[in-house]
Amino acid sequence: MINKEDLTYLNRAFNLAELGKFTTHPNPNVGCVIVLNKSIVGEGYHKIPGSDHAEICALKLAGKYAKGSTVYVTLEPCSHHGKTPSCAQALINAKVKEVIASAVDPNPLVSGKGFSMLKNAGIKVKYNIMSEKSIKLNLGFFKRMKYGIPWITLKLGSSIDGRTATKKGISKWITSVESRKDVQVLRAKSGAILSSAKTVIEDNSKLTVRWNDLPNNVKLKYSLKEERQPIRIIIDNSNKILNSHDIIKHKGIIFLVRSLNDNLTWPRHVKQIICSTCKKFSKTKTIRTDLFKLMILLGKNEINSVLIESGANLSGSFLLSGLLDEIILYQSPKILGEKGLPLFFLHKSFKLNLSPKFVISDVCRIGEDVRFKLHPYIRKFKIN
Amino acid sequence: MINKEDLTYLNRAFNLAELGKFTTHPNPNVGCVIVLNKSIVGEGYHKIPGSDHAEICALKLAGKYAKGSTVYVTLEPCSHHGKTPSCAQALINAKVKEVIASAVDPNPLVSGKGFSMLKNAGIKVKYNIMSEKSIKLNLGFFKRMKYGIPWITLKLGSSIDGRTATKKGISKWITSVESRKDVQVLRAKSGAILSSAKTVIEDNSKLTVRWNDLPNNVKLKYSLKEERQPIRIIIDNSNKILNSHDIIKHKGIIFLVRSLNDNLTWPRHVKQIICSTCKKFSKTKTIRTDLFKLMILLGKNEINSVLIESGANLSGSFLLSGLLDEIILYQSPKILGEKGLPLFFLHKSFKLNLSPKFVISDVCRIGEDVRFKLHPYIRKFKIN
Numbered sequence: 199m200i201n202k203e204d205l206t207y208l209n210r211a212f213n214l215a216e217l218g219k220f221t222t223h224p225n226p227n228v229g230c231v232i233v234l235n236k237s238i239v240g241e242g243y244h245k246i247p248g249s250d251h252a253e254i255c256a257l258k259l260a261g262k263y264a265k266g267s268t269v270y271v272t273l274e275p276c277s278h279h280g281k282t283p284s285c286a287q288a289l290i291n292a293k294v295k296e297v298i299a300s301a302v303d304p305n306p307l308v309s310g311k312g313f314s315m316l317k318n319a320g321i322k323v324k325y326n327i328m329s330e331k332s333i334k335l336n337l338g339f340f341k342r343m344k345y346g347i348p349w350i351t352l353k354l355g356s357s358i359d360g361r362t363a364t365k366k367g368i369s370k371w372i373t374s375v376e377s378r379k380d381v382q383v384l385r386a387k388s389g390a391i392l393s394s395a396k397t398v399i400e401d402n403s404k405l406t407v408r409w410n411d412l413p414n415n416v417k418l419k420y421s422l423k424e425e426r427q428p429i430r431i432i433i434d435n436s437n438k439i440l441n442s443h444d445i446i447k448h449k450g451i452i453f454l455v456r457s458l459n460d461n462l463t464w465p466r467h468v469k470q471i472i473c474s475t476c477k478k479f480s481k482t483k484t485i486r487t488d489l490f491k492l493m494i495l496l497g498k499n500e501i502n503s504v505l506i507e508s509g510a511n512l513s514g515s516f517l518l519s520g521l522l523d524e525i526i527l528y529q530s531p532k533i534l535g536e537k538g539l540p541l542f543f544l545h546k547s548f549k550l551n552l553s554p555k556f557v558i559s560d561v562c563r564i565g566e567d568v569r570f571k572l573h574p575y576i577r578k579f580k581i582n
Numbered sequence: 583m584i585n586k587e588d589l590t591y592l593n594r595a596f597n598l599a600e601l602g603k604f605t606t607h608p609n610p611n612v613g614c615v616i617v618l619n620k621s622i623v624g625e626g627y628h629k630i631p632g633s634d635h636a637e638i639c640a641l642k643l644a645g646k647y648a649k650g651s652t653v654y655v656t657l658e659p660c661s662h663h664g665k666t667p668s669c670a671q672a673l674i675n676a677k678v679k680e681v682i683a684s685a686v687d688p689n690p691l692v693s694g695k696g697f698s699m700l701k702n703a704g705i706k707v708k709y710n711i712m713s714e715k716s717i718k719l720n721l722g723f724f725k726r727m728k729y730g731i732p733w734i735t736l737k738l739g740s741s742i743d744g745r746t747a748t749k750k751g752i753s754k755w756i757t758s759v760e761s762r763k764d765v766q767v768l769r770a771k772s773g774a775i776l777s778s779a780k781t782v783i784e785d786n787s788k789l790t791v792r793w794n795d796l797p798n799n800v801k802l803k804y805s806l807k808e809e810r811q812p813i814r815i816i817i818d819n820s821n822k823i824l825n826s827h828d829i830i831k832h833k834g835i836i837f838l839v840r841s842l843n844d845n846l847t848w849p850r851h852v853k854q855i856i857c858s859t860c861k862k863f864s865k866t867k868t869i870r871t872d873l874f875k876l877m878i879l880l881g882k883n884e885i886n887s888v889l890i891e892s893g894a895n896l897s898g899s900f901l902l903s904g905l906l907d908e909i910i911l912y913q914s915p916k917i918l919g920e921k922g923l924p925l926f927f928l929h930k931s932f933k934l935n936l937s938p939k940f941v942i943s944d945v946c947r948i949g950e951d952v953r954f955k956l957h958p959y960i961r962k963f964k965i966n
Contacts, residue, residue: 359925360744368934531940535928541743544919550752556915568945
């Protein structure tokens with residue numbers, strides 16, 4: 199039986215876990231609270247890959263008080279010695295009495311093994327408590343473990359009549375300062391940011407997290423010295439990105455997704471990735487990347503989540519691929535009219551009942567704008 | 583001094599006033615509560631043009647107990663004998679002690695006269711209390727009294743990417759049942775519904791209130807036998823509407839707005855209105871109605887509020903005319919892509935900083951959809 203006290207401690211472990219949400223990638227967010235005689239004797243969370251796991255942080259604080267304690271943890275303790283020693287073994291060594299855990303590890307290779315180790319050592323184990331919360335906190339990690347591909351979010355900004363730019367392609371700025379700050383938060387939480395060479399060159403985008411532009415409430419929890427830059431992925435089948443482009447100057451990792459390598463000399467942080475193309479588009483003769491294969495490739499590179507920030511063509515391709523897990527759309531109460539650029543180029547017409555359908559999971563105001571969170575009406579990749 | 587008790591009674595008067603919101607057009611919504619020795623002795627609201635005003639309803643209920651009472655009323659009592667006797671005179675005759683009123687009558691010809699009559703008869707008068715509430719309840723009436731033109735609302739429905747129909751013009755149905763029920767409420771509250779001949783013919787619209795389609799909470803307050811049909815206004819410069827069209831069959835009043843009369847025989851409820859045209863559009867050679875002149879004409883016909891339900895061309899013309907007071911936009915989480923029809927044909931491109939800008943005054947969920955209420959960033963016609 200789980201009582202209210204247990205839920206309170208587990209909730210506290212979740213609050214701790216969340217503190218790592220900008221820094222633990224590609225590891226999951228995990229928090230841990232150790233309780234002895236109704237007192238918290240230790241607590242912690244996983245902060246940066248390679249650093250102590252949540253359980254180890256909490257055990258270190260608890261010291262001798264770990265013995266006979268109850269341990270609350272938001273994810274199954276690991277059973278294997280990886281970059282750090284096994285957490286299950288550490289809990290056994292510390293002679294804890296009971297472990298109350300949220301979700302089971304989604305990795306099919308290790309799932310359940312941590313709990314088995316604990317049980318075999320005579321420790322009482324309860325789990326699957328508030329597991330939706332653990333999954334929600336680690337959507338990308340859970341999806342990659344289950345399907346081998348990242349959680350895929352498409353970010354869009356438009357006028358209230360669905361236009362992303364004027365006829366001439368000017369989009370700076372349709373949305374408000376507050377919306378743009380919110381996009382910085384999205385970026386900071388993502389494993390990678392994906393765009394097309396066309397968008398990067400036209401908008402001269404850097405696709406980096408600008409710490410200074412984050413909202414103050416985020417800055418309080420995520421200091422400048424902890425700044426992590428998501429991997430930048432540029433779909434560039436025609437090898438248009440040159441080593442002289444601005445985006446190359448920032449030292450964060452860049453993947454150039456191409457159908458053929460070029461012979462340029464690239465700095466160390468830039469990697470050319472060859473991804474097979476699916477077909478030639480008869481009308482435009484554009485070479486098109488096989489987006490599913492690309493996502494598999496990103497999964498293999500331990501990328502949990504991808505934020506797509508691109509133009510109407512790539513947005514349309516992702517939409518039609520059925521790969522999108524989520525759309526985040528910022529709408530500004532401006533009207534640009536029929537000549538403005540559209541949100542999606544689909545290059546086909548749908549009948550009304552066959553058009554792509556979403557569900558609004560959240561809608562809120564951000565500055566002068568409104569932000570929608572949408573997920574597909576029928577999900578292709580179910581996590582729970 | 584106004585105390586909390588006064589505000590409570592005045593609030594009750596507002597709640598009563600609202601009960602008439604589907605039926606009083608072109609009269610304003612007014613409620614009245616009469617209090618003697620901390621007891622409500624009479625109350626009422628204006629229900630239908632020609633029926634008793636709110637004060638008269640309340641006085642009839644109060645009878646002899648009106649003497650020495652305090653009267654709470656949401657709008658200045660009328661001073662003139664119109665379809666019904668003057669309310670100010672009736673309050674004087676009943677020997678009430680005090681009148682606590684919300685807004686002053688917006689009609690410049692009578693504004694303040696009711697209060698003067700009461701004061702001259704020795705009755706204590708307080709007013710301008712919660713007057714925003716009275717104005718909000720009677721936006722159309724206040725606007726017409728002040729500017730001679732109705733309150734103008736543009737109703738739109740689109741996919742999340744701003745498309746009102748498929749390439750082939752199919753729009754039934756983009757939005758949800760709940761949104762369409764909400765549109766029925768908008769219609770039921772409006773003085774008139776305005777569309778174009780093209781839209782009426784293509785969609786075979788009737789532009790009527792379908793009482794059966796109203797939400798249940800509205801049906802409870804607005805019975806079928808009280809049904810009022812807003813005046814239907816069709817802009818039809820090329821005389822395309824024929825007496826054989828479906829819309830003509832319903833007996834509610836129709837104004838056909840034309841540049842020239844035709845020679846057809848029309849039923850009594852159809853009126854041809856000649857409205858001068860502003861100019862010929864060089865490209866399309868379409869004759870265009872001078873929308874401002876049309877609104878003046880509607881004001882003269884005692885229409886307080888107009889709901890525009892039309893296509894992208896007329897929506898665009900109204901947008902560019904600067905006449906819109908409000909846009910109500912229903913967005914459905916579907917995606918139709920670049921070939922779908924746009925919300926607005928503006929026939930010109932705007933620079934980003936010069937594009938029409940609105941303020942989101944309300945956003946809420948309706949069924950699967952979201953409903954926006956938008957008003958112009960800079961209002962042309964200020965009411966308060």
